Amino acid sequence: MVPGDLRYTKEHEWVRTEGDLATVGITDYAAEQLGDIVFVELPEVGRTVTQFAPIGVIESVKAVSDLFAPLGGEVVETNAELATAPELLNSEAFGGGWILRIRMADPTQIDGLLDAAAYDALISEA
């Protein structure tokens, strides 16, 4: 089971909200599918992002995959630790492996994301 207090996308991002701030990462399912993650390319702080647009890149030894913005808004912080420790995405997907924080432009976008039960159903079909 994935954490029940988060929201999810079909692209395997997770979102934790506090007020109008949303913390974003990728799920441990996504991290495991990618394999050992060795490089993360993040958007610049201050950039405005559109919901579901590609905003970064996650590379494992084998594969390159896009990171999508689960919500629209302004990037207010990125996880600096990932520059030297990208493996946090594998080892602490829902914790120390958080990727960035977005100040949401439209908090109602949250309601369109998957809840934990729906995301669990998605990955158990895969």
Next chain:
Amino acid sequence: MAQSHDGPMATPLADRHAALGARMVEFGGWLMPLQYSGILEEHRAVRTRAGAFDLSHMGELFVEGPGAAPALAYALTTDPAKIKVGRAHYSMICFPEGGVLDDLIVYRLGEERFMVVANAANAGAVSDALAARFGGFGAVLDDRSLAMGLVALQGPRSAAILARLTDVALDGLRYYAIAEGHAAGVPALVARTGYTGEDGFEVFVDVEAAATVWDALLETGKAEGLLPVGLGARDTLRLEAGMPLYGNELGPDTTPFEAGLGRVVDLEREGDFVGRAALEKALADGPRRRLVGLTVRGRGIARHGYEVFAGDRRIGAVTSGTLSPTLGEPIAMAYVAPSEAEPGTIVAVGIRDQRVPAEVVQLPFYRRPA
């Protein structure tokens, strides 16, 4: 050996891979393990201890008869008559136009008996080409690709592990040598060859016996820290060791010279071989491009197909690239214009919308400690 009509073939170790929880991938017409515990962990096991690989997808082509050596000499770029019995050499089979059909290891098992090991995806084409080129030589081709299993043991602890399982005297078995004997109690050909840059062995057995050898290696190797290793780490290991992969660095459009492997084209010898005229011309003309090593000096990983630039000029493309697990920096191989191929040259790799600086470096990236 399960062979379905519409899917990839399964190796004799398919049930072992499933039990180990391997992630499987189709490669060269076979369903192969990509990784077990993870590419980085498996890679490090081979560099520091030992790893076991299922290579049963590779093709084993036996060539026998009084004309075996001259037949191979005509079919390949090397002259296998020069191999001593019990030794092997790296070779290539080229098209008449000079492009590479496959890269091979040729083992001499007897005066009139050779084993040619081909890449899985090319095994059928190599078998067909050899059969077509052997006419009139007095050589018989026996394609045993589906009848043989192959398990590789690679890494600094390999000899210690295998010594407990074989009657072959490993101390006397030099690099690129092969001996007949037993492994885990079953008849085996044991070769000191590999594709990782480490000391190690390749153990050829009948397909029914592959699981016996695999199980024994994993059990005996456990105390030495041996791990099963998939194709993911096989690729990062060979790339660090600067070894080409057919389909990436080698193909019908590349000559051995461009790949820096002119040493396997034996033009000293007398007699014709397939591709000779084209290769002599290619050598005289000089290479249009050269295979180089690149170390990326900025942020990002160069991958297969990314373009390489000198200033604004596109001078080539990356053939293979990864983050080197051993060196901790991004490494790649690329074909570039000969004018930009000298070590120390700074080029740029197009990584998404960036031009990231990279330095041409001498291959290999990694050489095992003496």
